[in-house]
Amino acid sequence: MTAPTGEPPDRSAPNVRALVGLVAGRRTSWVVLGFWLVAAVVTAGLADRLGSVQDDDSGSSLPAGAESAQVLRVQTSTASEAPLAAVVVYSRPTGLTGADRAKLAADARGFAGRADLGGTVVGPTLAADGTAARIAIPLDLGPDPFDRVAEAVGTIREAARRDTTGMTVYVTGPAGALADQSAAVSGLDRRLLLATVAVVVVILLVTYRSPVLWLLPVLCAGLALVAAQAVVYLLARYGQLTVTADSSAILTILVFGAATDYGLLLIARYREELRRHRDRYDAMGLALRRSAPAILASAGTAAAAMSCLLLADLGWTRGLGPVLAVxxxxxxxxxxxAFPALLVSCGRWVFWPARPRYDSGVGFGSGTTGFGSGTSGSGSGSGISGSVGGAAGAVGGVGVVGWWGRIGLLVARRPRVTWLATTLALGTLALGVVQLDATGLTAQESFRGSHESVHGERVLTRHFASGTGTPIAVVSRPDQAERVRAVLGTVAGVDPRSLTSTELRAGQAYLEAMLAHPAGSRAAYDTVDRVRAAMRTVPEARALVGGETAIQLDVQRTARSDRNLLMPIVFAVVFAILVLLLRSLVAPLLLVGTVVLSFAAALGASVLVFRYVFGFTGEDSSLPLYLFVFLVALGVDYNIFLMTRVREETVRYGTRRATLIGLAATGGVITSAGLVLAGTFAVLTTLPLTMIVQLGFAVAFGILLDTIVVRSVLVPALSLDVGRYLWWPHRLFRDADPDGPMMRSEPGTGPATPADTVTG
Incomplete structure (x- = not known):
């Protein structure tokens, strides 16, 4: 039997045909380009303002009902924001001298006169061994402390280091840590953008080996980024969308990676059609009609999965969903x-030096039993190896087997053994999850490299029994204040000497006490839990426990709750979309299952790398959820690219031949797309923030795993083994011949005719 060379009928939806007529028209394509040129000018100014609406405050991210969030509202009742403590640490290994102590006293008096003071300066407090001292300075930096903390801490550091010969000085505490974070992300967007563009350019140059073609997708990806940043700014400014520095950075990576991926898919299909059509506008029109559904389905699935984050309780997680969907x-x-209009306007020369020539496509099959020629539409062979030769010849340049065709033939020899072995290998990688510690990162663990606040906290931990200046805060009914104070002083981990005098705020009694462990440490979290348990022994007090450490603890627990809620929802949404797209139950179940397996393997392998290569002792509490959403949304993209092509060819050739044709036809472009997206996320590993490094590495590794193993080996092996049952219960399952073509012709008898026409 031979496979046909005739084009399948155009069953594009009317809206797709209208889109094609607009962007691929000889005159209208220039109108589209003019529109986007104006849009670029308009949106550029809005995109520049995105940083002004970022909110990185952990307290404001908590749900209103969280205990620490309620305490925070009481704290801010008499100030524009809860005080943010800067702790100055002085150290001299040989012991502080009299002159040192005089300077400390003078510094404390100077700090007490600051205009941004949010409370009483505490100290200087000497360490028991006489070699260190500390001064705690509560700062009131307004409703957005992130914008002012670097300047405030800078002036404190300058004053504290004046006349300190031989004495080491650090500024730490929450304010010091926030200032270091501000310095770490300063200029981050520009550096990240330049690194991302560099990675994309290199990969495109290697992929196309053209000095010109790479420029077009990069320009359009940059246009998409500017437009996306403008939309996100408007949503944050007028729609109460929470945007953080992290989500802004991820937006840059995602837009460049995803937009370039869509461009690669279109370029591949356009190049195929240029070999079949003399007129480039006709070629682009057909390329758009055939690639747009897969791109639309891919982007729609990713956006829907990311939008599920709107159901999160944690503010910055809830805000991340719309940011990424946009x-x-x-x-x-x-x-x-814009991209197809630009591409078709340039003409064939843009592919130089490998310009696709009309009528140059040749398809062939490898193996002893199969062969085919692309232009004649003939081929012969038996079995899977033979069928790919005939099918390859039938589709001309589309079906050239090459590297990915040979991989398909290897998989086809023993598909069941292949998918079982691959599943076992991925399951083995997933075992690394047992070392996952997603209880959150301490202040020290949140940074990479050398930071003053981290060094200062270590000095405090060595020399002082109580925490680093971040107290635990308790509010209660005023008539129960003394009972609450007495109970609080007996809790292990609370320094009873540090209990402040009870005062009234917002009609409630308010008191603070220092923790006996560094703020944000796991021991401090345990103390918060003990204090909350102790407060429940005075139920009539209606006491609530907050403070910076309690906020961090509540953030971690809310993140865990969000993870348990959202992972099943994302799974269900993606599965439902695939069912609608493929009109099958078996194929979507297999596809989502492979991506979830890939997620588990990526997470397990990443945890091992974090432990034994990066030296991280724990993972951010949001990492599993973010990684799941990214890998399910983006990993399914590549499966959609592959399986929509397989379904298209199944109508003509049967499931098994179609699987091999689909792999051969899409293998190169999907691999390039995967490399682009993995490369852009890998850029995040160069940043000094641990959470971003973890996310960047894990997503990049997971995408490579999806691209190279899942889509190239596991999914084709399952498809070949399951055969036509892949499409159950759609009638394609009943009508498709799993081993032979659905359109039959004999060699030399002319064009093929439909033996069985199966439509969606």
Whole structure:
């Protein structure tokens, strides 16, 4: 039997045909380019303002009902914001001298006169061994402390280091840590953008080996980023969307990676059609009609999965969903309008030096039993190896087997053994999850490299029994204040000498006490739990426990709750979309199952790398959820690219031949797309923030795993083994011939005719 060379009928939806007529028209393509040029000018100014609406405060991210959030509202009742403590640590290994102590006293008096003081300066407090001292300075930095903390801490450091010959001085505490974080992310967007563009350019140059072609997707991805940042700014400014520095950084990576991926898919299909059509506008029109559904389905699935984050309780997680969905959808719109219009306007020369020539496509199959020629539409062979030769010849340049065709033939020899072995290998990697410690990162663990606040906290831990200046705060009914104070002083981990006098705030009694462990440490978290348990022994007091450490603890627990809620929802949403797209139950179940297995393997392997290569002692509490959403949303993308092509070819050739054709036809472009997306996320590993490094590495590794192993080996092996049952219960399952073509012709008898026409 031979496979046909005739084009399948155009069953594009009317809206797709309208889009094609607009962006691929000889005159209208220039109108589209003019529109986007104006849009770029308009959105650039809005995109520049995105940093002004970022909110990185952990307290404001908590749900209103969280205990520490309620305490925070009481704390801010008499100030524009809860005080943020800066702790100055002085150290001299040989012991503090009289002159040192005089300077400390003078510094304390100077700090007490600051205009931004949010409470009483505590100290200087000497360490028991006489070699260190500390001064705690509560700062009131307004509703957005992130913008002012670097300047405030800078002036404290300058004053504290004046006349300190031989004495080491650090500024730490929450204010010092926040200042170091501010310095770490200063100029981050620009550096991140430049690194991302560099990675994309290198990969595109290697992929196309063209000095010109790479520029087009990069320009359009940049346009998509500017438009996405403008939309996100407007949503944050007028729609109460929470945007953080982290989500802004991830937006840059995602837009560039996803937009470039969509561009690669379109370029691949356009190049195929240029070999079949003399007129480039006709070629682009057909390329758009055939690639747009897969791109739309891919972007829609990713956006829907990311939008599930709107159901989160944690503010910055809830805000991340719309930010990323906007990024994906903006990339989609630009790459389906501006990019094809730009590409077709340039002509074939843009592919130089490997310009696709009309009528140059040749398809062939490898193996002793199969062969085919692309232009004649003939081929022969038996079994899977033979069928790929005939099918390859049938689709001309589309079906050239090459490297990915040979991989398909290897998988086809023993598909069941292949998918079982691959599943076992991925399951083995997933065992690394047993070392996952997603209880959150301490202040010291949140940074990479050398930071003053981290060094200062270590000095405090060595020399002082109580915490680093961040107290635990308790509010209660005023008539129960003394009972609450007495109970609080007996809790292990609370320094009873540090109990402040009870005062009234917002009609409630308010008191503070220092922790006996560094703020944000696991021991401090245990103390918060003990204090809360102790407060429940005075139920009539209606006491609530807060403070910076309690906020961090509540953030971690809310993140865990969000993870348990959202992972099943994301799974269900993606599965439902795949069912609608493929009109099958078996194929979507297998696809989502493989991506979840890939997620587990990526997380397990990443945890091992974090422990034994990066030296991280724990993971951010949001990492499992973010990684799951990214890998399910983006990993399914590549499966959609593959399986929509397989379904398209199944109508003509049967499931098993279609699987091999789909792998051969999409293997190169999907691999390139995976490398681009993995490369852009890998850029995040260069940043000094541990959580971003963890997310960047894990997503990049997971995407490579998806691209190279899951999509190239596991999914084809399952498809070959399951055969036509892949499409159950759609009638494609009943009608498709799993081993032979659905359109039959004999060699030399002319064009093929439909033996069985199966439509969606």
């Amino acid at each position: 990024g994906v959808l903006t990339g989609l719109v630009v790459m389906l309008t």
